[in-house]
Amino acid sequence: MIPFRLALRFAQYRLRSTRLHGIHSPFVFDLQHNVILHRGQYHAFLLIEDLRANLLDDDREISVKDFGAGSRTNAGSVRKIKDIAKTAAKPAKYAQLLFRLVNRFAPETIFELGTSLGLTTAYLASARRNTTVYSFEGCPETAKIAADNLRQLKLGNVQLIEGNLDETLTEQLKKVEKLDFVYFDGNHRYEPTMRYFRQCLAKAHEESVFIIDDIYWSPEMERAWKEISAMPEVTVSLDLFQIGIVFFRKSQVKEYFTIWY
DSSP: HHHHOOOOOOOOHHHHOOGGGOOOOHHHHHIIIIIIIIOOOOOOOOOOHHHHHTTTTTEEEEEEESSSOSSSSSSSSEEEEEHHHHTTSSSSSHHHHHHHHHHHHSSSEEEEEEEEOSHHHHHHHOOTTSSEEEEEEEEEHHHHHHHHHHHHHTOOEEEEEEEEEEHHHHHHTTTOOOOEEEEEEEEOHHHHHHHHHHHHTTOOOOOOEEEEEETTTHEEEEEEHHHHSSSOOOOOEEEOSEEEEOOOOOOOOOOOEBOOO
């Protein structure tokens, strides 16, 4: 039932989606042309994808403590690293888009809610090495693997925050004045997603970029994405199927774009 629902949503997304010629907002057109559709390669991509390949062959097992909605394919608390890399890590296409977004908007404060094995973390940190990426992970053993991976990539600008996100996010938000860039991938349920978003929204500003992962993952996530897009603080919403991007630019007319990616 879940694959059928996702297949149906993807078909609907394709019918709604707009390609470059159909975008009339100068801000979104520029973003689509120079960031979303950009196909340039960076040295960091090769290093991170080499690490991904190694993780996909890693037969080690770890005990996973999951505070979120769980995994559809990995049943049980003991999982192989290669299975986590296959099902939980963001595909290169989208992780590299996050890299380009960080390049484009040059955030000073980056939050990543959900570290997993650290592959997406590595893309965020590689894009702007003079900025600290605060990455939150609830599972101690997963956090340990992520920390090892980030050390292997020589990325010293990540502060890995371990523990229940319900507690760690609140504490870390007290320590920052503003949030420039947030990637929400910590819990794929409606209530926690909305709660984390509202908490971070309090530290957002006009140039902030918030990205919500897996907006069609479940009916709960679809509901969360619709409500987030409708918030009065959100002026521009971009639906790229696997992720949703929102902006808070007061100079922009409120618009919603479904963009082919």
